[in-house]
Amino acid sequence: DARVTQTPRHKVTEMGQEVTMRCQPILGHNTVFWYRQTMMQGLELLAYFRNRAPLDDSGMPKDRFSAEMPDATLATLKIQPSEPRDSAVYFCASGFSLVTGTRGLQETQYFGPGTRLLVL
Amino acid sequence: GQQLNQSPQSMFIQEGEDVSMNCTSSSIFNTWLWYKQEPGEGPVLLIALYKAGELTSNGRLTAQFGITRKDSFLNISASIPSDVGIYFCAGATGNQFYFGTGTSLTVIP
Numbered sequence: 001d002a003r004v005t006q007t008p009r010h011k012v013t014e015m016g017q018e019v020t021m022r023c024q025p026i027l028g029h030n031t032v033f034w035y036r037q038t039m040m041q042g043l044e045l046l047a048y049f050r051n052r053a054p055l056d057d058s059g060m061p062k063d064r065f066s067a068e069m070p071d072a073t074l075a076t077l078k079i080q081p082s083e084p085r086d087s088a089v090y091f092c093a094s095g096f097s098l099v100t101g102t103r104g105l106q107e108t109q110y111f112g113p114g115t116r117l118l119v120l
Numbered sequence: 121g122q123q124l125n126q127s128p129q130s131m132f133i134q135e136g137e138d139v140s141m142n143c144t145s146s147s148i149f150n151t152w153l154w155y156k157q158e159p160g161e162g163p164v165l166l167i168a169l170y171k172a173g174e175l176t177s178n179g180r181l182t183a184q185f186g187i188t189r190k191d192s193f194l195n196i197s198a199s200i201p202s203d204v205g206i207y208f209c210a211g212a213t214g215n216q217f218y219f220g221t222g223t224s225l226t227v228i229p
Contacts, residue, residue: 004162033217042219042221042222043163043208043219045216045217048216056216091162091163093162108151108153108165108168109153109165109210109212109217110165111155111162111163111164111165112162113161113162114161114162
């Protein structure tokens with residue numbers, strides 16, 4: 001049963017520290033998403049990759065957040081420096097996008113279990 | 121970002137009752153997805169819909185892709201206590217996913 005895996009599952013850190021979250025997408029999927037979930041804002045898209053290329057990171061605070069896909073089996077989300085307002089659950093999701101012409105047709109999306117981040 | 125209008129926001133029902141929830145948008149979507157999220161877990165994909173008018177079932181769950189492509193509904197028949205959770209709809213277009221605000225379902229035994 002293929003699943004998206006995320007590490008760590010929980011992270012408590014002090015303000016100012018660097019946080020790195022990792023995600024292993026489902027083998028064969030060509031899209032990876034990073035979301036942040038809070039009670040107030042719900043699910044917010046932070047970054048989106050297709051075939052390892054970043055397509056959209058407009059939802060991500062550029063000054064402190066960065067997302068990369070060093071290879072097809074690993075996606076990372078870093079926060080440096082972290083702030084208390086970054087406390088949330090961060091989800092990675094992977095899927096398969098069938099691209100037709102200039103408009104992609106996103107077919108599906110499977111979520112990982114999330115990383116629960118608390119910044120003190 | 122853009123969010124879908126999902127209703128109702130919460131439901132409290134007796135075990136055995138049927139449940140219906142829906143999502144609407146002012147935008148047209150190519151794909152509709154329905155997820156269930158339980159406390160401490162990530163959203164789990166329940167049903168995916170790819171064509172306007174499509175009606176798809178997954179056990180006691182049935183979902184439909186609206187003809188106008190701007191809405192979708194999810195029905196749960198004969199609810200059981202383990203159906204408890206938050207149900208999210210998601211619409212996809214142009215490589216983007218947009219999520220509803222969620223319907224919190226409580227099933228009373």
